[in-house]
Amino acid sequence: MSTGLDMYLRGAEEAGLLGRFAGSPYVAGSYEEPVRGELQYLVTYVDPDLAASCAWWAELPGIARTADPATRAVVARVPSDHRPPTPWHRYLTYLSYHGAAAVPAEAGDHAPDLPEVVPARPEHEGLIVAWLGVALSNAALCHGAEDARPQEDVLKSLLDHPGRASFVVLLDGAPAGHATVFCDERDDVTGEPIAELFDILVEAPPADRRRATMALVSAAARHAGARRLPLIGNVVHTLTGEVDPGERVVAALRSQGWRPDHVMWWLALDEPTRAAGTSAHREDTGR
Incomplete structure (x- = not known):
């Protein structure tokens, strides 16, 4: 076979x-x-x-x-x-998620000690586009691009991507960040269906940012798990300079239930x- x-x-x-x-x-x-x-x-x-x-x-x-x-x-x-x-x-670096949140919860959309996460609504789209723009700009800068501004048609294609699901985390009742997942993807080599965690971004002080990020990962993992799809994310590494912050990010993710899958x-x-x-x-x- x-x-x-x-x-x-x-x-x-x-x-x-x-x-x-x-x-x-x-x-x-x-x-x-x-x-x-x-x-x-x-x-x-x-x-x-x-x-x-x-x-x-x-x-x-x-x-x-x-x-x-x-x-x-x-x-x-x-x-x-x-x-x-x-x-x-x-x-x-591409990683797959194997944390506790990968198992669908039976009740509730968020743990009591984590911020509330809601599915994105139409009024959130402007924020999501802005957050995606920040993510693309940061990735371009890490890879040494001279003009890191993403084109509007690129951002629109992400928003219109088939299978997109976006989640918004609320801090003090206000949107503070998002997770955007694409659930119609396949691994380029193995052909395995996957859910790609395209971006997570939270605008908050460090302590709140950690909790909000955990809540967004949980929401994304439950969304993927309900569709029996592995959740795959990636870390962009810096090509310029002697220090690569991406190394620290990968190390932190490994302590949170993520496992490296492959590296470009x-x-x-x-x-x-x-x-x-x-x-x-x-x-x-x-x-």
Whole structure:
């Protein structure tokens, strides 16, 4: 019986996107990243044997340049328990939620010690658009975009996205943040149906923000659980500077019931890579 991955690899081969290195498959092609306008060689699947191979990581920049000499960067999707060699940078970390809130509650929409969360109403749409704009701007800045302002048509497409569900958290009776979930998504590689937690944002002092965020995650997890869908979120990492705040965010999420699923790694093609055999290794993700 064919799996989702088998079907994905067959489709990639038919599209001319399937490659092999030392007999192991990978899927890759050119992609223009819309925020930065960066031409990337996007590797959407890496066989686990390749993910652990220093020789593969050493050859990948050359493979990308051969595919398209105009390529500016390589982005590769890798299982969370593998780490490519220096100087690859984390780009996005995808996590699945396994906290207590993933089990649908029998009564009530929020725990007594958490703020109230309500399904978004039409009067909340202006706030949600603004909050989504902040999220997209922050992500663009993390990835080094010069103009981080999201286009209005992009924001409208998110608001009109099929399967969108938005929730609003109330502090002192007033809207203070949102969680927006897309429930018609599928994992690009496995084909598994998922609920994507596209964004959570809370505008409140730190203590209230933590409680409000927990309440929003609970609401999103119950919404996904009622549809028998895993809840998947992501953390955007900073490509500029020596400190990546995303690392701390991932560590905090792991303590709250989130488990890393896979990581998108980024490499600028003007960065030198280490010699083969030095740095690719497995990581303990606690899965």
